[in-house]
Each structure stands twice: as structure tokens, then as C-alpha cells.
Amino acid sequence: MTAPFGQRLADAVTARGPLCVGIDPHGALLERWGLPDDPEGLARFTGAVVDALAGTVAVLKPQLAFYERHGSRGLAVLEDGVARARAAGALVLLDAKRGDIGSTMDGYAGYLRPDHPMAADALTVSPYLGPGSLQPAVDAARRHGGGLFVLARTSNPDAGSLQHAVVDGRSVAQVVVDTVRAWNAADASGSFGVVIGATLPELDVDLTGLGGPVLAPGLGAQGGSVADLRRLFDRGTTVVPAVSRDVLAAGPDRAGLRAAAERWAAALAG
Numbered sequence: 001m002t003a004p005f006g007q008r009l010a011d012a013v014t015a016r017g018p019l020c021v022g023i024d025p026h027g028a029l030l031e032r033w034g035l036p037d038d039p040e041g042l043a044r045f046t047g048a049v050v051d052a053l054a055g056t057v058a059v060l061k062p063q064l065a066f067y068e069r070h071g072s073r074g075l076a077v078l079e080d081g082v083a084r085a086r087a088a089g090a091l092v093l094l095d096a097k098r099g100d101i102g103s104t105m106d107g108y109a110g111y112l113r114p115d116h117p118m119a120a121d122a123l124t125v126s127p128y129l130g131p132g133s134l135q136p137a138v139d140a141a142r143r144h145g146g147g148l149f150v151l152a153r154t155s156n157p158d159a160g161s162l163q164h165a166v167v168d169g170r171s172v173a174q175v176v177v178d179t180v181r182a183w184n185a186a187d188a189s190g191s192f193g194v195v196i197g198a199t200l201p202e203l204d205v206d207l208t209g210l211g212g213p214v215l216a217p218g219l220g221a222q223g224g225s226v227a228d229l230r231r232l233f234d235r236g237t238t239v240v241p242a243v244s245r246d247v248l249a250a251g252p253d254r255a256g257l258r259a260a261a262e263r264w265a266a267a268l269a270g
């Protein structure tokens with residue numbers, strides 16, 4: 001029986017530190033690495049990142065959009081990359097940002113099934129069809145020891161125009177946080193997290209008693225820093241800081257990728 005994602009994440013963070021490195025094969029990065037912008041280039045890019053980092057970082061976060069961009073051959077590359085990353089000991093958070101009516105959400109929740117061709121440890125999901133629409137994914141996470149990260153206060157500059165909207169006295173973002181808190185309170189697995197950008201000018205949601213992790217993207221290329229993480233989050237909050245381009249730009253050299261990830265890891269530990 002697989003341990004709950006919350007437990008597996010805590011163990012990985014203890015062993016490897018909290019850093020999450022995103023695998024985002026932008027066309028511009030492929031070009032910078034001297035690779036063709038096709039499935040072959042994608043495979044070499046993904047293989048290089050997995051080989052360099054899956055044995056050392058706690059979480060790898062492939063961005064599904066950049067694989068979908070290459071159709072079924074791109075997805076085949078990602079299936080292979082996810083399996084290899086997990087085999088090397090990294091947790092894989094599939095950044096898919098899925099969300100739909102409950103009956104369809106059950107299909108997306110398949111990414112958490114162990115027999116899925118792209119079985120991942122955790123999935124990012126979007127709550128904007130209503131928190132209840134995510135219930136099939138919550139059920140799948142509980143059944144299979146998976147995790148979910150729900151978009152709450154995202155790192156993009158205009159996110160507040162929607163996420164600050166007030167419903168019955170609470171912001172939309174706070175409703176998301178409170179929903180995730182309730183999921184964690186119900187099973188104490190700590191497997192349900194929220195996404196809160198490292199780029200926020202201030203933390204405008206109350207995370208008290210969340211009981212699960214915060215994925216904090218936006219470091220490096222989007223301007224967020226380790227100082228921002230310290231400013232935004234209490235020491236008691238389990239923060240998984242996520243960096244993609246700022247590490248990936250150091251490739252394709254294996255040592256370069258490792259050194260870039262180690263720089264972030266050291267800054268986070270300092």
C-alpha cells in the first residue's frame with residue numbers, strides 16, 4: 001500500500017530538501033540547448049533533466065502543456081520521463097491544472113491511478129468549476145496515495161482580478177484555501193496543497209491550519225526570490241518552492257543543471 005502523498009512529500013523534503021524543479025521544455029529553451037523543437041528534441045531535453053536531477057531533488061514538476069504541444073509523440077516522451085523520474089526517487093507533480101464538472105474530473109483524476117501510463121504522485125488542479133467539482137480527484141488521491149495542489153493565489157500579475165473577488169465575505173482564493181483545509185482535516189494525510197505564487201506583494205489569504213503543503217512557483221524568471229518566500233510564509237508552513245526556467249537555462253550540461261539546482265537548494269537552506 002502506497003503511503004499518503006503528504007507523508008511521502010515530508011520524507012522527500014527531509015531527505016532532499018524542499019526544492020521542486022519544473023520541467024518546461026519551452027521552444028526557446030530547446031533552441032538554446034541546441035535541440036530541435038520536435039519530439040526528438042523534447043526527449044533529449046527531458047532525459048537530460050531527469051538524469052541530472054531526479055536522484056537529488058525532492059519534486060520534479062513537468063509542465064504538461066509543453067508535451068501536449070507535440071501531440072501524442074510528446075505525451076509518449078513525458079510518459080517515459082515521468083516513469084524514469086519516479087524510478088530515480090523523485091516525486092512527480094504533474095502540472096496539468098485540470099478542472100471540469102465532476103463526472104469529467106473523474107477522467108483527469110486517472111493521472112493518480114498507479115496503472116495510468118503517466119501515473120504521477122500529484123497533480124495540479126483548477127477549482128474554478130466550484131470546489132465540489134474536484135471531489136473525484138480528492139477521492140482518487142485518497143484511494144491511491146496521491147496528492148493535489150489547487151490553484152489559490154497564482155503567480156501571474158493579473159490573478160488577483162479574479163482571485164480577490166469576494167463571495168459571502170471571503171475572497172475566492174480564501175474559499176479555495178478553506179476547501180483544501182477541510183480536505184486535510186478529514187483524513188489528516190496532509191496530501192492536499194494549494195498553489196500560492198512567490199511573486200505576491202503580500203500574503204492575502206489565511207493559511208492557518210491548512211494541514212498540507214504550499215507549492216510556491218514564480219521563483220527566478222518571474223521575479224520571486226528566497227527572500228520573498230521568507231516574507232510571505234511562516235516557518236510552520238510546508239512550502240515547496242518551484243523553479244523552472246532559472247534552472248533549465250543552465251542545461252544541457254548535466255553539471256550545469258545540478259549546480260543551478262544546488263544553488264537554489266543552498267539558498268533555501270541558508
Ligand SMILES: O=c1ccn([C@@H]2O[C@H](COP(=O)(O)O)[C@@H](O)[C@H]2O)c(=O)[nH]1
Nearest residue numbers: 022063154155217218221222243244245
Ligand atoms: O501560479 C502558478 C502556477 C503554476 N505555474 C507554473 O510553474 C512554472 C513556472 O515556470 P518558471 O519558468 O519558473 O517561471 C510554469 O510551468 C507555470 O505554468 C506558475 O508559474 N504559477
